[in-house]
Amino acid sequence: MSLSTKTYPSLSTNTYPPLEQLLEQARRRIEVTAPELAEARTRRSEVAEILRNEFTGCRVYCNGSIAHGDALTPLVDVDLGIVIPDPGHRYGPGKRGPSELKERAAEALRTGLREKYGDLRIEVKGRKRSILIRFRDPLRPGWEDFTADVIVAIDNPYARGLYIPRWDSWDRSDPETHTSLVLDAIEKTDKTYSRTIRLLKHWARQYDKPALCSWHIKALALGCLTRPTSLLTALEIWFDYAIAELNQRDTPDPAHVGPDIKTPDNDRRAAIRRLEKARDTLHEAISLEQDGWGVLAHEALANFFGDPDMLPRPERAKVIGQHAARLRARRRPDHRAAAAVALVPARPAVRSWAP
Incomplete structure (x- = not known):
């Protein structure tokens, strides 16, 4: 900027x-201002609620600058992840990739956010890890568009941490521990x-x-x-x-x-x-x-x-x-x-x- x-x-x-x-x-x-934080957290909560409704039993974690307490002004993005239950172990390395889960999450977000934000854009294809939400509604006039990065993840059943997307496959990571x-x-x-x-x-x-x-x-x-x-x-x-x-x-x-x-x-x-x-x-x-x-x-x-x-x-x-x-x-x-x-x-x- x-x-x-x-x-x-x-x-x-x-x-x-x-x-x-x-x-x-x-x-x-x-330092990020209180009104910026409040609005960003509102949008993050809206995204989280839609994903919880779509994936029963999931858990949502927050990471990035807001969760880590080091956000800068102007605040133009937010990060969160969703850990989707996989009791049948159908997903993961050597099994199904993340594309199906990402597309399902993206469609739920399009439907759930469209009424309030109208002409928003949600990008999945061509992205290495996250679903990108472009709200097309900056927090303040003249600022960059506000965005959200959403990571669709599954628990690693064999070791600590999560499996997170890497194109059409998975990487190991532990963003929850990072925030801690x-x-x-x-x-x-x-x-x-x-x-x-x-x-x-x-x-x-x-x-x-x-x-x-x-x-x-x-x-x-x-x-x-x-x-x-x-x-x-x-x-x-x-x-x-x-x-x-x-x-x-x-x-x-x-x-x-x-x-x-x-x-x-x-x-x-x-x-x-x-x-x-x-x-x-x-x-x-x-x-x-x-x-x-x-x-x-x-x-x-x-x-x-x-x-x-x-x-x-x-x-x-x-x-x-x-x-x-x-x-x-x-x-x-x-x-x-x-x-x-x-x-x-x-x-x-x-x-x-x-x-």
Whole structure:
């Protein structure tokens, strides 16, 4: 989506607060709103109810950004799955594929949603896994159409997890455990996990082809964001961990059921280069703040996200002025040290060990 279509609350650029405060302001600007969530959940519930009526005894699970607590604004899609009873074990690898179940679910959804949404479109053919519902009814005027991805699944009778569609056959997966792991991480980190994921997902959006999909970002975060931290620290931890992991291997399924999570086009080197470049920009911002150059740190953090609506850049005149001051300070180390002392707020002494 182009930046011109985004609408965020205003953010004053009269002052240049610490990077952590800038991140807090930025993540609030991209956080999904209560009205968006309410409408999306209403549509998700409508889809779920139709499927429950069609497949007696099924269970519905929710996944994706709403279920995981990291949805961004504007909210334009929702994800859910239905696990269909298969007491006769007629479906699964080496047996019947998912096409029959997907077509049946799609027809039920067409019939059940048409009265309210009219000219909606439901796509099945040519889709690897999900049924795609195009409501043709955006949540707000001027936004993209709102969609829903519906996965038709069956229980795996022989091992943990589910069988989910892969074209005309099946893959193993465990999306219910994925959601459980994410929610547990949010609780253990006092929401640092979900807030950091929001920032990372938005960072990835600046590229036409993100280095990692949203689930890949979350899966890597499950391995490194395990306690409450500041957002700035969490971003540092994630980038360092993600780069180290991808340098070794594809990312294992956190539920230890499905296949490894791969990078786009299975090109890990390209993904790593993108992550390294972003990490370097983030480290530059942190270093500038530590050295007392707050305006330049702000500029570097804005460069990191590449979205002036989400994180406005500082005034150009102030950036130029601090660049000049920094150049002068480099020629006079004593002046640079004095500038750093004057510009960085004093921090209380913290003991890193216990007696």
